[in-house]
Amino acid sequence: MRAVLGIDTADRTAGVAVVVEGALACEVVVATGPRQSRRLTALIEEALAEAGVRRDELAAVAVTAGPGGFTGVRVGVAAAKGLALALGIPVVGVSTLEALAGRMGPWPGVVAPVLDAKKRQVYAGAWDGLTGEPLVPPAAWDPGAFARAVADLGRPAVFLGGGVTPYREVFREALGERYHEAPPEHGTVPPGRVALLGWARWQRGEAVPPETLVPTYLRRSEAEEREAGRRGS
Structure with missing residues (x-):
């Protein structure tokens, strides 16, 4: 074994x-x-x-x-x-x-895990929810810049993690109807x-x-x- x-x-x-x-x-x-x-x-x-x-x-x-x-x-x-x-x-x-992104299991869109990095930054990245392919590189991002990077993918995206709540409106404004948020237990x-x-x-x-x-x-x-x-x- x-x-x-x-x-x-x-x-x-x-x-x-x-x-x-x-x-x-x-x-x-x-x-x-x-x-x-x-x-x-x-x-x-x-x-x-x-x-x-x-x-x-x-x-x-x-x-x-x-x-x-x-x-x-x-x-x-x-x-x-x-x-x-x-x-x-x-x-x-x-x-x-990447481990946090796995919380969603198969998801038909972009999975965007976000952690609060303090100092008005987030640790974040994005993966394809079905294939696991990296789409936005993990980095310490300005929240608005990360939101635009995900929005530029042109696909529905689910955000999850402890860094979502402080910048929810930033993400929602950038993605509009394509913005989704995972339940807290996925955070x-x-x-x-x-x-x-x-x-x-x-x-x-x-x-x-x-x-x-x-x-x-x-x-x-x-x-x-x-x-x-x-x-x-």
Whole structure:
């Protein structure tokens, strides 16, 4: 038996899932909070026990590598790398936005996951809801610019994620009748999707050594911006 563990701590929830031989075996999700690293360790043990999977049966660890909250992404990536190094197995970095897009399942149009990046920006991208083809590249966007990029596709689009509400009217104005909004329960990243994407990429030989995985922040942190400001760059 071979299994892949999926980890997500990039946004508003922390979750762990296990895929066994290509099928989702279990999924555990909790709200994020203090001592996230300790809670994540407990979640991993809980998920493995529920799935009936031993650590030595894991073939790879998948994790949302960003974008998202800087602390959350860092915690998840560190946990995935640490576990994979200890077990001598590879890792798979998964886009938070791509995993969130999977919430919709097959959808006849454009799926546009949006996370609030603060500072009047959103982390966002767009995928074809049926084929999964990337249509608008994931980036830290001005909300209006992202809305226009999706509108230019000329197709119905469903927006989902925690970054939709603050800019709903911006998106609605740009797309008009082609604007759709997913229900709130579709607004968080499903760790099961992370694990399934990880399984598929491990099967294709796309997993990498854990020491090579780096977070995909898409933007400098506030500390990095302050340092850049002091240096004049």
